[in-house]
Amino acid sequence: MLMAALLLLGGCSESADNGQQPATSSPAPDTSMSAHSMNMDHSAHMGTTAVAPEGSITTKPADITTQQQILTGKEITLTARKAHLEIEKGKYLPVWTFNGSVPGPQIEVTQGDTVTVHLKNELDVPVSIHFHGVVLPVAMDGVPGVTQDAVQPGGTFTYTFKTLHAGTYWYHSHQDSLNQIGKGLYGTFIVKKKNAEPVETDRTLVLDEWNDPNTHAPDREANTAALSSNMGMYNIYTINGRSGSYIEPVRVQQGDRVRLRFVNAGNMTQLLYINHAAYRVVSTDGEDINRPQTLQRGLLRIAPGERYDVEFIAAEPGVQLIGAVGDSDFARSMRIPVVTETADTTLSDTQVNDQVNSQQNKLTTQMVAKWPELDLTRYGKAAPSQFNLQQSYDRDYRMTLNMGVSNGQTAYTINGQAYPKADNMTVKTGDTVKITMTNESVNEDHPMHLHGHIFQVLSKNGKPLSGSPLWKDTLNVRPGETYVVALKAANPGIWMFHCHELHHATMGMMIDLVYEDYVSTYKPDPGVNNISE
CATH class of the missing domain: 2.60.40.420 (Cupredoxins -  blue copper proteins)
Structure with missing residues (x-):
């Protein structure tokens, strides 16, 4: 989601209300x-240092991002540093990371824990951490100029707070957010309930979009979703920092209870189709939905900063696809194959990709547009x-x-x-x-x-x-x-x-x-x- 200049925003409509208090x-x-x-x-609250992004390279660099860690202790250290993200096979994008990965480590704690997070800054610019959605003391909110000074290069800061609410949250820099989140300074923060009913598979899926000047869409393509929201500079869509066939499938066993935690770390609202026969949206922004009804093949709209938890039983062997609505290469690159296997049958990555391509050819915008979109104001009891x-x-x-x-x-x-x-x-x-x-x-x-x-x-x-x-x-x-x-x-x-x-x-x-x-x-x-x- 590396930021280009903001000139595209000038085409938006002018305000019709310039004086309402x-x-x-x-x-x-x-x-x-x-x-x-x-x-x-107040003098430092506005603006961004974002400039035209560096482009991806195809020569393998020395500082490649590592696999995302899951950190479960009550005391965590997050280090901000540079790296290169292999966003597609053989394509390396310069990024800023926490602990060398994009997304940064997933922090998992239990409701009621007192958590200590040490931030170390190895970048050459100031940073901070905001725990998005977490109710905590204001001194721990991570907003430079409001609750703390930004952590200078070589500096440290310690955040300590009690986790009052269970749910799916995320953390990100709140210093020059447009630029720094755009370069990858974010991760996930999961607060689990005490004595929660276990699930066999629990995966977090972070949606994002990036601007790479060295990625060019075919002439026949138009990034219609981006253009309609004045975000036409984005040309790579990712799940957990990977795009297209490079996205890791969610592999489960038949009969597993599965929870997928969706987090939108980007600046675009994403409309996803869920090609599954029976699923429930059980939580949004960390808060449970009371008695959610079972849904079948529907649409889920996820705006920047929002989180949604989806649960289902992996009943039928094969590939069930979750993807962005749209027929362009951009939309087709944001897809999550849920692969249900048995003790006797497994699918190779090539077989999974073949099934994904076959399903995407059928799941056109014209088809999935007929599916019902979740309306949270009428969902649950x-x-x-x-x-x-x-x-x-x-x-x-x-x-x-x-x-x-x-x-x-x-x-x-x-x-x-x-x-x-x-x-x-x-x-x-x-x-x-x-x-x-x-x-x-x-x-x-x-x-x-x-x-x-x-x-x-x-x-x-x-x-x-x-x-x-x-x-x-x-x-x-x-x-x-x-x-x-x-x-x-x-x-x-x-x-x-x-x-x-x-x-x-x-x-x-x-x-x-x-x-x-x-x-x-x-x-x-x-x-x-x-x-x-």
Whole structure:
């Protein structure tokens, strides 16, 4: 996902709302920069150091990435360093890594554990780590200029926190995120329940996309998914850092219970088809779905920053395919073969690829477009929940998401304002908070991610949820959609709330959730280059 220049974004629609302010309940809070955020390094919050990416090479380099590790201890060391990723057979892309792999190590802990992660920086630029979706103390949030100084070359920083919630999470640099995540600085973070029902196969699948100037699509191809979202610079799609036939199949035994954990580390929303006769989506953003129904051959849309866990029983021997919707070579390269074998029958990689190609020729866009797409607002069974639309709230905010102009430049805006000149969202500890998010962009998703909290989704486009209670930390608001969400202000601090399509965040689509009863003791060092997004 190496970043090119941001010039492609200039073709997006202009904002139709340049002046709407947050709607707040009485008494109206002071949303200007408060004493609680005066210590923050606002001058360094915007922009990216991304430049035209280095291209892939075909000569085998000395510093090839290693296989992703699974680290299970309560004390972990992550080292940021350079390497080359063999993204396709014989094609090596220059990347930045944690511990020499892309994705970085999968950290596996148990709910309730106190975890210590030591970050060592062997790159020549500052870095940090943000644990995406994990509810932790604000000092451990990993946002340079807001909660800590970026870790300088040769420096270290230690993160310590207790894992309160079980689920699928990920970690990534939050220093110059567009650039650094784009170069591979991310990994997965799995918090397992105590006494959880075991599964025979538990795999994490990280979706991403990259820009390689030395990769050229056939003239007949158009990267339609990328172009439709103004992300036309991406030309390699990967699962766990590999593309096409180089993606490792998920091999299982007949009768196995299988859990697949999907994480979108890229900047594009990916629409996947799941060619399986019986599966359930059991969790999203680490939160369980109540009594999820069994689905058959359907579509799953995964936005940047989101996570979904899918479970099924491996019933029929053979290859069941999960892949990106689309007929281009780009889409066909993002595919996950689930290979069910028996004690007597196994399939070679060549046989698997032959079956994948055969299925992809049949699973055209025209065919899978008829399959039902999962709607989480109507999935699972209703149950008592913490919030509802009828109750009163201490704070009531509105966020209108669009494009606009800030300081004479194109920007992505919230209520017509671009960060850091955007109004804060202020709360006090114990407040109940309702937030209405509307996407007025013509053709762009806005996956909105709130640090340090989870929130309950109450309605979509004016209709209350009819399925399971739905809790998220990253909510994809598609063009024309309106969501109402609610949360309890129970984690004092200064927390970022931003679009996880990181081009949008870099160009202004973020605000701070500021606790009025919190005073930060962190004082940014003006001599370091803090770039918090």
